[in-house]
Amino acid sequence: MDKRDQLIHKLRNIAVKTPENEVEVPEKVEGFGTIEYSAQTCSACKKCILACEPAAMDMDPTMNLPDYLTATIPHDGFRSKNRESLVTLLQELKQEGDVVAISVPDGLPGYGSIAWAADQCIACSKCIEACLEDCLTLEKTYKLPEIIGEVKPPPSITVSKDWEPFILCFVCWECSHAAADLAGLMHLHYPTNIRTIRIPCLGAIEPMHIMTALENGVDGVLLTGCLLSECHYGGDSPKAGNFMQYDFVKFWMDVLEEIGMGGRIHIDSASAAMGIRFADIVKEFTEKIKNLGPSPIRGKLEVR
Amino acid sequence: MKKLFLCTCNKTLDKKLDFLRIEKELKDVFGSVQIHDALCLKEGLAFLESEVSNEDRVVIGACTSQIIGMPMSETMKTESVSFVPLREHVAWVHSDDLKGASNKAVVLLRDAAIRVDHLDPLTVVENHMEKAVLIVGGGICGLKVAADLLRLGIDVTILEPCPWDDASYVEAGRFMADKETLTKIVKELVSATASATTICCTITGLEGRSGKYGVSLACLDGKISTIECGSIVFATNVEQKPPPLAKKLLYGKSDRTILLGDLADLVEKQEPKDVKTVLVAVDPTHHISAVEGGYLLRVVTEAAEKGNTVIVAHSNIRTDDENIYRAARKSGVIFVRGTLEKIEDTKEGMVCRLENTLESQIREFVVDLLVLQTMTRPRGDTAVLAEIAGLSLDEDGFITTRYSKNKPVQTSKKGIYIAGNGKMPMSLGDAIASAGNAALEVFKDIRASTRRKGWIPIIDEEQCDVCEACIEACPNDALRLVDGKVTHITQHCEFCGICVSACPTRAIEFQSHSKESWFARLEALAENHKKMEGETPFIFVYACSECANASIDLAGFTGKGYPTGTYVIQFPCAGMVSPIEILKGLAVGAERIVVAHCPPGGCHHQTGDHMAELVVKFTKDMLRSIGQDPERVKATYMIAALPNKMQEEVAHRG
Numbered sequence: 001m002d003k004r005d006q007l008i009h010k011l012r013n014i015a016v017k018t019p020e021n022e023v024e025v026p027e028k029v030e031g032f033g034t035i036e037y038s039a040q041t042c043s044a045c046k047k048c049i050l051a052c053e054p055a056a057m058d059m060d061p062t063m064n065l066p067d068y069l070t071a072t073i074p075h076d077g078f079r080s081k082n083r084e085s086l087v088t089l090l091q092e093l094k095q096e097g098d099v100v101a102i103s104v105p106d107g108l109p110g111y112g113s114i115a116w117a118a119d120q121c122i123a124c125s126k127c128i129e130a131c132l133e134d135c136l137t138l139e140k141t142y143k144l145p146e147i148i149g150e151v152k153p154p155p156s157i158t159v160s161k162d163w164e165p166f167i168l169c170f171v172c173w174e175c176s177h178a179a180a181d182l183a184g185l186m187h188l189h190y191p192t193n194i195r196t197i198r199i200p201c202l203g204a205i206e207p208m209h210i211m212t213a214l215e216n217g218v219d220g221v222l223l224t225g226c227l228l229s230e231c232h233y234g235g236d237s238p239k240a241g242n243f244m245q246y247d248f249v250k251f252w253m254d255v256l257e258e259i260g261m262g263g264r265i266h267i268d269s270a271s272a273a274m275g276i277r278f279a280d281i282v283k284e285f286t287e288k289i290k291n292l293g294p295s296p297i298r299g300k301l302e303v304r
Numbered sequence: 305m306k307k308l309f310l311c312t313c314n315k316t317l318d319k320k321l322d323f324l325r326i327e328k329e330l331k332d333v334f335g336s337v338q339i340h341d342a343l344c345l346k347e348g349l350a351f352l353e354s355e356v357s358n359e360d361r362v363v364i365g366a367c368t369s370q371i372i373g374m375p376m377s378e379t380m381k382t383e384s385v386s387f388v389p390l391r392e393h394v395a396w397v398h399s400d401d402l403k404g405a406s407n408k409a410v411v412l413l414r415d416a417a418i419r420v421d422h423l424d425p426l427t428v429v430e431n432h433m434e435k436a437v438l439i440v441g442g443g444i445c446g447l448k449v450a451a452d453l454l455r456l457g458i459d460v461t462i463l464e465p466c467p468w469d470d471a472s473y474v475e476a477g478r479f480m481a482d483k484e485t486l487t488k489i490v491k492e493l494v495s496a497t498a499s500a501t502t503i504c505c506t507i508t509g510l511e512g513r514s515g516k517y518g519v520s521l522a523c524l525d526g527k528i529s530t531i532e533c534g535s536i537v538f539a540t541n542v543e544q545k546p547p548p549l550a551k552k553l554l555y556g557k558s559d560r561t562i563l564l565g566d567l568a569d570l571v572e573k574q575e576p577k578d579v580k581t582v583l584v585a586v587d588p589t590h591h592i593s594a595v596e597g598g599y600l601l602r603v604v605t606e607a608a609e610k611g612n613t614v615i616v617a618h619s620n621i622r623t624d625d626e627n628i629y630r631a632a633r634k635s636g637v638i639f640v641r642g643t644l645e646k647i648e649d650t651k652e653g654m655v656c657r658l659e660n661t662l663e664s665q666i667r668e669f670v671v672d673l674l675v676l677q678t679m680t681r682p683r684g685d686t687a688v689l690a691e692i693a694g695l696s697l698d699e700d701g702f703i704t705t706r707y708s709k710n711k712p713v714q715t716s717k718k719g720i721y722i723a724g725n726g727k728m729p730m731s732l733g734d735a736i737a738s739a740g741n742a743a744l745e746v747f748k749d750i751r752a753s754t755r756r757k758g759w760i761p762i763i764d765e766e767q768c769d770v771c772e773a774c775i776e777a778c779p780n781d782a783l784r785l786v787d788g789k790v791t792h793i794t795q796h797c798e799f800c801g802i803c804v805s806a807c808p809t810r811a812i813e814f815q816s817h818s819k820e821s822w823f824a825r826l827e828a829l830a831e832n833h834k835k836m837e838g839e840t841p842f843i844f845v846y847a848c849s850e851c852a853n854a855s856i857d858l859a860g861f862t863g864k865g866y867p868t869g870t871y872v873i874q875f876p877c878a879g880m881v882s883p884i885e886i887l888k889g890l891a892v893g894a895e896r897i898v899v900a901h902c903p904p905g906g907c908h909h910q911t912g913d914h915m916a917e918l919v920v921k922f923t924k925d926m927l928r929s930i931g932q933d934p935e936r937v938k939a940t941y942m943i944a945a946l947p948n949k950m951q952e953e954v955a956h957r958g
Contacts, residue, residue, distance in 0.1 A: 083809070
């Protein structure tokens with residue numbers, strides 16, 4: 001099982017609700033997306049299949065006639081002239097009625113379309129670069145319903161009166177960790193529900209870490225780092241660790257919302273001088289999770 | 305100048321066709337129109353020779369090009385000639401409709417006028433065949449090929465992994481015939497091939513094309529070398545393998561279960577006193593070939609003749625010679641029709657429970673030996689060789705040939721032939737015949753004209769997506785991927801155009817048959833038809849230039865008439881027709897389109913009939929999906945032996 005498979009496996013594990021909508025992928029977030037395919041210009045040359053490392057592309061022995069009949073031929077035509085003729089002629093001969101895709105007979109070379117597997121794709125764009133006919137584009141949406149599939153709601157859990165949330169807090173070892181230290185030095189009180197994990201930079205947190213925490217019944221995951229544009233690994237560069245992670249966390253918040261785990265992650269920043277701020281962040285997030293109640297995954301875990 | 309010559313066929317056609325009107329109608333497309341009474345005769349040919357210059361584009365409206373094509377093309381100075389078979393396709397099939405026939409002639413001649421505009425000069429293909437042949441495998445078949453070729457004066461090199469002697473030849477071939485015959489044949493072959501070069505090597509690589517193959521060899525002493533040859537003949541050997549049921553019948557676990565070959569060895573060395581009871585079991589799950597059956601019968605006969613009690617349990621034994629079976633019965637072999645139910649290895653012997661299917665009875669035999677009939681399968685190195693040469697194997701591991709009836713020794717690679725058992729288990733007679741056949745094909749290659757003319761596919765590298773569809777479609781190994789580019793090996797090309805129908809991008813176009821020319825011709829045909837005949841429906845028949853065209857010509861000869869408004873359009877092969885030409889035909893207004901190809905499996909280019917059927921099936925699916933009547937398109941075979949096929953296919957209109 002490679003990393004992407006593991007991540008999807010974990011997402012399916014923590015899903016408590018069947019996702020209904022596709023999730024928009026923020027601009028900076030790479031590795032997630034949808035390959036849009038237009039069959040009418042495709043010459044079935046298999047270049048994308050050969051280029052695709054995670055094997056998310058495969059030949060589908062069907063001819064996508066609906067695409068052919070709705071296609072508009074650009075001014076200078078398609079690169080594939082034979083496809084262009086075929087599309088023009090089919091549009092010319094079209095009669096009333098619905099058009100359906102047809103299968104290509106076995107042993108007839110030169111026809112077919114591409115099947116794309118959403119859960120395998122790492123949105124690396126290698127297929128798009130390999131395509132000579134411009135029939136592939138990368139859309140910044142994540143096809144969550146297709147990837148997660150049908151979800152059976154977990155057994156409900158009874159909330160005991162003395163329940164306290166359990167929260168993991170990833171702190172970067174530059175500013176945020178210092179802020180947590182300062183909060184201690186200042187004898188500031190904040191809830192005992194959090195356990196801090198020191199990591200080099202906010203940008204170093206992988207979705208796998210967050211999902212593993214949630215998978216194991218953690219009620220909330222808090223990420224704190226340096227102030228924006230003050231990251232020790234990139235400063236104010238748009239590629240700085242915390243900048244990047246904000247977009248990622250936004251993406252994962254949307255994803256979790258869709259699969260019924262909304263509101264259980266939060267990203268914030270506190271500089272080394274902001275001990276009070278750090279204590280406030282923890283207080284606020286703990287309060288929020290208390291209101292949300294325990295993680296529904298606990299139901300699954302208890303059954304196990 | 306564009307010139308039209310019409311022939312009245314010794315003043316017989318002018319009663320069926322209105323030549324004066326045809327001439328008048330075509331004045332605008334041709335620079336000159338001339339009517340002659342006998343273009344095919346000496347004076348007619350002389351007339352053409354004097355009238356046509358090498359810059360002219362010529363349309364001949366006379367009889368079928370199968371008759372006049374050759375003499376006329378040789379006579380005229382220009383290569384841009386298009387033939388319209390007015391006699392077979394018009395006059396003789398529409399004999400009761402002077403007006404309709406003349407109209408059709410005008411439409412066809414106008415089409416020919418467009419056709420000559422798109423004609424490319426014929427490509428000259430030269431192939432210098434290396435006059436050396438490599439024979440892989442020096443068994444009986446290899447020796448036979450070598451002997452035949454040596455007699456025909458061709459250099460042969462026999463390649464064999466290790467040195468062999470006469471005894472090992474007989475040993476390896478003993479499943480093919482009886483020992484006496486084998487020994488005699490081997491002796492003859494060995495002496496006939498004394499002058500052949502023999503090397504002890506294995507093949508490690510193979511490149512090149514028919515006429516110029518380079519074979520890399522690794523010799524026993526570690527030396528690596530290459531030899532050049534024009535053709536290669538694979539005469540690979542087979543071995544005897546235990547049948548699928550062997551494990552269940554304790555083969556390898558019990559000393560009492562042995563294979564047929566072991567029995568033959570045993571019988572050979574057997575002392576007269578030491579007689580045994582033997583049960584020979586034929587595996588009912590394995591389809592037994594005639595040569596395997598013959599081998600089994602010979603071995604059991606020998607065993608019975610030595611005084612052993614031999615029982616053969618079988619469901620069906622095939623043999624190519626009934627006399628072997630008679631000899632077996634005479635020698636005392638007991639044949640029981642039935643299958644082995646259960647066996648048990650005991651001290652007294654192997655207890656075999658046999659269900660006799662004829663008597664519906666269970667019988668029990670206690671035998672000293674249980675003998676398993678063997679399967680004849682290719683030797684392990686056949687698969688390695690096939691991979692190096694790029695040949696495909698069938699499910700039993702034998703090398704597949706191009707077409708079992710017409711091309712039994714040709715492989716999918718041009719210039720590589722297969723003789724004998726590499727293709728399937730063969731008896732001595734079949735194997736020798738197959739080897740003779742392979743030798744003859746090699747000889748034909750070497751002796752054949754090294755200069756051929758024809759239209760070939762032209763590849764536009766800019767347009768090509770290297771999807772390899774054309775390579776997959778080419779039945780002649782004429783397209784290969786070389787350095788990431790699709791490359792045409794003209795020496796292998798049979799000028800069929802099947803590759804063109806597969807191309808999705810139009811990166812490969814057939815000379816004189818570009819898509820553009822088809823569009824122009826089909827549009828003009830429809831337009832001219834409407835001009836001449838108004839709203840009367842018309843049919844296009846896309847006919848292959850081999851069987852289908854001959855059938856349509858013959859419909860003319862035999863007077864099997866059909867309605868006018870049927871336009872026969874010739875394709876080099878029906879496999880060249882793609883959905884685009886069919887849909888274009890419908891789009892310009894043809895009521896129906898018939899794609900006529902050679903009979904199933906009888907395509908002159910191997911796959912054209914099959915491809916045409918696939919393309920038509922696919923096009924019909926497309927039509928059904930877009931709401932058109934799929935019955936407007938049909939693929940069918942036409943064959944010269946059935947001249948009324950055309951009449952049947954286009955009898956009804958409207």
